[in-house]
Amino acid sequence: MLYPTELRGRVQICNMVPYxxxxxxxxxxxxxxxxxxxxxxxxxxxxxEQARADRKAMxxxxxxxxVRRNRLTQLGVVGAIVVVAVVVILIAxxxxxxxxxxxxxxxxxxxxxxxxxxxxxxxxSGNVLGNPTAPITLQYFGDLECPICAKFTLGSLPTVIPxxxxxxxxxxxxxxxxxxxxxxxxxxxxxxxxxxxxQVAALAAGKQNKAWDFIETFYHEQGEEDTGYVTEKFIxxxxxxxxxxxxxxxxxxxxxxxxxxxxTATDAQAANNNGFTGTPSFxxxxxxxxxxxxxxTNPEDPTFINEAVEKLLKE
Amino acid sequence: xxxxxxxxxLIVLTLLGLAVASYVTYVHYAGIKPACTSGESCxxxxxxxxxELEGVPVALIGLIGYVAILLTLxxxxxxxxxxxxxxxxxxxxxxxxxxxxxxxxxxxxxxxECASSAVIMTIMMCLAVWRFLRGEAPPGLAATSAAGQSxxxxxxxxxxxxx
Numbered sequence: 001m002l003y004p005t006e007l008r009g010r011v012q013i014c015n016m017v018p019y020x021x022x023x024x025x026x027x028x029x030x031x032x033x034x035x036x037x038x039x040x041x042x043x044x045x046x047x048x049e050q051a052r053a054d055r056k057a058m059x060x061x062x063x064x065x066x067v068r069r070n071r072l073t074q075l076g077v078v079g080a081i082v083v084v085a086v087v088v089i090l091i092a093x094x095x096x097x098x099x100x101x102x103x104x105x106x107x108x109x110x111x112x113x114x115x116x117x118x119x120x121x122x123x124x125s126g127n128v129l130g131n132p133t134a135p136i137t138l139q140y141f142g143d144l145e146c147p148i149c150a151k152f153t154l155g156s157l158p159t160v161i162p163x164x165x166x167x168x169x170x171x172x173x174x175x176x177x178x179x180x181x182x183x184x185x186x187x188x189x190x191x192x193x194x195x196x197x198x199q200v201a202a203l204a205a206g207k208q209n210k211a212w213d214f215i216e217t218f219y220h221e222q223g224e225e226d227t228g229y230v231t232e233k234f235i236x237x238x239x240x241x242x243x244x245x246x247x248x249x250x251x252x253x254x255x256x257x258x259x260x261x262x263x264t265a266t267d268a269q270a271a272n273n274n275g276f277t278g279t280p281s282f283x284x285x286x287x288x289x290x291x292x293x294x295x296x297t298n299p300e301d302p303t304f305i306n307e308a309v310e311k312l313l314k315e
Numbered sequence: 316x317x318x319x320x321x322x323x324x325l326i327v328l329t330l331l332g333l334a335v336a337s338y339v340t341y342v343h344y345a346g347i348k349p350a351c352t353s354g355e356s357c358x359x360x361x362x363x364x365x366x367e368l369e370g371v372p373v374a375l376i377g378l379i380g381y382v383a384i385l386l387t388l389x390x391x392x393x394x395x396x397x398x399x400x401x402x403x404x405x406x407x408x409x410x411x412x413x414x415x416x417x418x419x420x421x422x423x424x425x426x427x428e429c430a431s432s433a434v435i436m437t438i439m440m441c442l443a444v445w446r447f448l449r450g451e452a453p454p455g456l457a458a459t460s461a462a463g464q465s466x467x468x469x470x471x472x473x474x475x476x477x478x
Contacts, residue, residue, distance in 0.1 A: 071398070071448050078402040082409040089413055093365060147364055179362070225364045226421060277348060277358040297346040 111220040112241055115213060118161055124209040127202075127262075129161070130171030136164075136312050138305065139173045139283040139291065141271050144198050144218045145230060146180035146279045148299050153219040155300030163302075164309050171287070174202070174215055176263045177271040179279040180225050194230050197254075199263040201235045204253035205242055213242040284308050286315065318392065318451045325400070325442055326388050332435040333381040339374035339428045351427060360426035365417045373414060377432060380407050384439070392453035401447035404440040411436045 123131055142149040164170035181195040198218070205214035218238050223229035239250055253259070274283065274293060282294035284305075296304040342349045343361060351357035360366070366373055380403065387399045411433035418425050 068448060074398060075401055075405070075444065075447065078405055082406050085406075086409045086413050089368065089410075090416075093368070093417075148362060179359070180364075278362045295346065297344065 108221070108241055111217060112243070115216040115220065116243065118158060118216065119212055122161070122166055122212075124206070124212055126206040126209075127174045127211050128171050129174070129212045130165040131168040132171065133287075134165075134168055134171040135287055136170045136309055137173060137285060137287045137291070138170060138294075138309075139175055139270075141175045141177040141267070141276055141279055141281040141283075142215075143177060143179045143181050143195065143279045144202065144215065145195075145222065145225060147222065147225055148278075149180075149280045150219045150222045152280045152299035153216065156302035156305060157216075159302040160305050163306070169313065170309055174211065175267040175270065177267065177276055177279050177281065179277075181230070196260060196263055197232070198230055198235055200254055200256075200259045201239065201250075203259040203262060204250050204256065205239065205245055207253045207256075208245055208249065210242050210245050213245070214238060217241050284312065286312060318446070318453055321442060321446055321450060322388060322392060325439060325446075326385070328435050328439050328442075329381055329385045329388060332432055332439070333378070333385065335428050335432045335435070336374060336378040336381050339432075340372060340378050343372045343374050349426070349428060356424035357426040357428065359424040360418055360422050360429060363417075363422045365414070365421060373410075376410070377407075380410070397443075397447040397450070397453075401440075401443045404436065404443040407436045408440040 119129070122129060125132060140152075142153075160170070161172075165172060176195075176199040178192070178195045181198070182191050202211050202214045202218070205211045221238065221241075223234075236247075239245055239247060271281065274281070280299060282296070282305075283291040284294045285291035294304065294308050339349065339361065343366065349357040349361055361374075368376065384400060384403050384407070387396045387403060390396045411429075414429055415433050418429060
């Protein structure tokens, strides 16, 4: 059977050629024009059926190929949109370094006024804000670069300080726990060094009983996390904004090894003992008594502190 | 893999991802510490500034994504739902890739929950894309396309209906 094989061969060639539909129809025509070669009706019918089946298979294969190509295009469009979206997110979350406000700039003066209003008249001693004999003590474990600490400091403390600290019922101890600073990627210097420097700078201001002025000012002017904005210059700018701080004494006190020990050993150890890994973390209790962990859901809502203080006052 | 087995595999993976995303979202809103075998790294990741996108926790975005994926899997199997699933998983994969980049290069810590979600999403994307491009035709679609083919010999006809 020469002819069907030849036809099949042609059909296979057609298979590789685009617009196979038209070509393939031509070859079918040729077949019908040579009736001489046919043996009998049955084989002709079989041949025709074979040809039809081949054609159908080809059509289906071609259709499937086009469907696949269309699907690939559709998916490619989705992929392109997704890539663009990710690039936008990357850029949006990378955030350039935000320069802190300059000393004496309107923004800095606004911050200074807010801090002064909050703290003036409240006794301070070292890292403690409030009456030393206050019945309740709150320990605030923070990192000056931690944005959630800033949320707490700017959101909750303006309620807590006038309500409980100014009235002599509560004192707040600021303690150090490295979180955001230790995570920093962009800082040129070693994150651990920066953390120590900035926290010790606050405690050095505490030697002049102005630690909380430094801490509050720092949180008010906190920059974008991971941008390496905390430099020696930044720390000095914050100190310059603390009213009445003797800068040369402060500079000398920054090298006091006891302050470094407080930050890197005492506070870190206390945080570790309590299982604190995030900031802000809190311990609260009657002054001189046992302290217990204070959990919160929203750092900007002072209710968790209010409730804990009220409960302890009733004890 | 039969289209039924593939769909069931995808549903199981989605439920796993949904469980992880729900847990992390819960942890985020409850303000508690996530379960973590590698010390503080999970907390570090989940309290970092990359844990939220414009104020929306990324865990919640993941949760919504998995719910959307589950819905497309539970909808009748067909060209459109397969495309939707492939699109969603490609998106999910890209988002996971972004988050993993942030973990490795910005936060320098890995959160186990995030890593498991990323692995689940990667497997799902491979399966969903393969299913959309080359998977065995869904039972409903196979019947209709065969009918379309015999009714119209022009090969363009069933294609235009498919695209």
